[in-house]
Amino acid sequence: MSNLALRVEHLGKKYRIGARQARNGLLGDEIVASVKRPMQRVAALFARDGHAAPDNAESFWALRDVSFELAHGEALGIIGRNGAGKSTLLKILSRITKPTTGRVELYGRVGSLLEVGTGFHSELTGRENIFLNGAILGMRRAEIARKFDEIVAFAEVENFIDTPVKRYSSGMYMRLAFAVAAHLDPEILVIDEVLAVGDTSFQKKCLGKMGDVTREGRTVVFVSHDLTAIQALCSRAIRLSHGELVGYGAVGEQVGAYLAQNRGEAQNDLDHPIALTANTQLARFGFTPNPVITGQPLVFNLEMQSARAMRIDELAVLIFDALSRRIALIDLRRSGQPLKMTGQDRLKLHVSLKQLPLVEGEYRVALWIRSDEVTLLQNDLVALNVISDVNEGDFVPYRAMARGVVELDYSIARE
């Protein structure tokens, strides 16, 4: 494996909650504790595992036994909820903090970008900050000087370059800060949520720049809450939950699993029957697979039962987008037979969809029913999660918001 960019083996990081408290604590408290601590250490020596510090409630593992590998030229996304250990992992990879257990091997120069504008000083001018920030991020002076014009042009701050940055608008400040960072070129780039800054057009520019970075064959480790950005930029992903690695593989698959894990299985399909009326129950209602990949086939299942015989005049499944706009309707009257239930016989419907041409995102599914007993629109029964396929073009796709609702299936011929 000479193409390896980084290898992480059994990485763990333990934080002492006590250490956090001592942060603003005074020496006096600590003197008491320092008398106690050696005693605990001695006690720990006789404990089974012989570890130096007792693994008590005062400490917690922000990261535990995480192992993965990344080849050169691959972009890895790290997904997981807040507190899953994403930031801790990035901090270890960028050497800001040391792991408690395990090891990391890095086969290349690492540049990390955990914050935009680290070390910027408001009293200094744009020009001065470019050099200072560049040096902090590990660039050589000559390298910064060479890229200076490019950085200034990218940030669009030519006219203010000799103005102290405290007079910049927040947008200008962010643009300048990102511009410096974007011109960093280590072999392995570690990035945290950097895209969450600036206006939409600048975000697009950043995304484009980051796309360039990955296509140049640079190795990237990327954390973001923006799953679209992760999918656009990364080919592989790892999934963290409570400090542990719970998934590792292709980005589409991991994002899907993450969404599923987040919603909980219960919401993707009904976990218990829902009473529509006093007599009617919805026993099954949902799509499989869920999440589904854009353009892929899927099926819909419905199962209803009624305590008494019942004829249904209208039955339809409605799909709403995140803005509660109605996107589609599946008319179940097209089943060809009258929709009837008797006391014993359940109504079971199985709908096959050739493909789902929806842009990635979360959709809500509702049921419309009109019978001799009731007329009802039951909203928000389940969520349907649509995720995009791995991007194969050599460009960065537009964000989901920009692409509307329908993902057309097309090919382009060129004469």
Next chain:
Amino acid sequence: MNATQSSLKPARERATDTLADTPLLVIVPDSQLFHLNLREVWNYRELLLFLTWRDIKVRYRQTVLGAAWAILQPLTAMVIFSIVFGQLAKLPSDGIPYPIFTYTALLPWNLFSGALTRATSSLVASSNLISKVYFPRVLVPLSAMMSALVDFGFAFLILIGMMIFYGIVPTWRILALPFLLFLALAAAFGIGLWLSALNVRYRDVNYIIPFVIQVWLYASPVAYSSTLIPAQWQWLYGLNPLTGVIEGFRWALLGTSWEPGGLILLSALIVAFVLVAGLVYFHRMEDSFADIV
């Protein structure tokens, strides 16, 4: 089997292999007790300069008097000491006019105390940097100290003016000055390493430091001559490395009768010890800076 084969490969081929197969960097939990990666510090020398330059630039921006503050401070101290200790208390000054006698001592003293104060608060002041970027942490107290050296430079210009005024001609002894300067800085650095690392964990240090500096000032021969100390206590007095440095300054610049000899050697030894211990302690603590700062 594989291992044997690879070790039998021609040297050149092995060398290219090593490039691709050995990690450039390995991150592991433990670190050695003493490990000052000088090469890494050297690789980051530009950052050291930039941080120093930032400190200097920012310090006097938006001040009316700017760099004049670097001169005003020792000048004021000199005037006060001259009145209180020179005129009122009439302390002996070895035949040297009292103002220049005390100003010559104030230079290394201010260098030391300024460097120490700034180094101590440096890590906490740079907490945003420490928690977001990696670089050798030792650069932070180091760069904070460097800006004190610039202040020293400005204040030294005044000393040159005073030497001309009092008609004092420097001798070959002035060659010892860089060494004494280095000793003062090394002392500040050694103690600064301890205090800055401690300050990350216990903010008490911030409150202690002005007090320590004040006591130390009177424990050093700044306002008086060390000849005032009884002979049987000279050895104890000499444990303060600033004694050697300050008397050394007077000896080198003003030609006082004090002989460096054993005292300066003792100072150098103590400074060396403090410095090494400071580096060890700092290194032991630096891995946790980002977690607790």
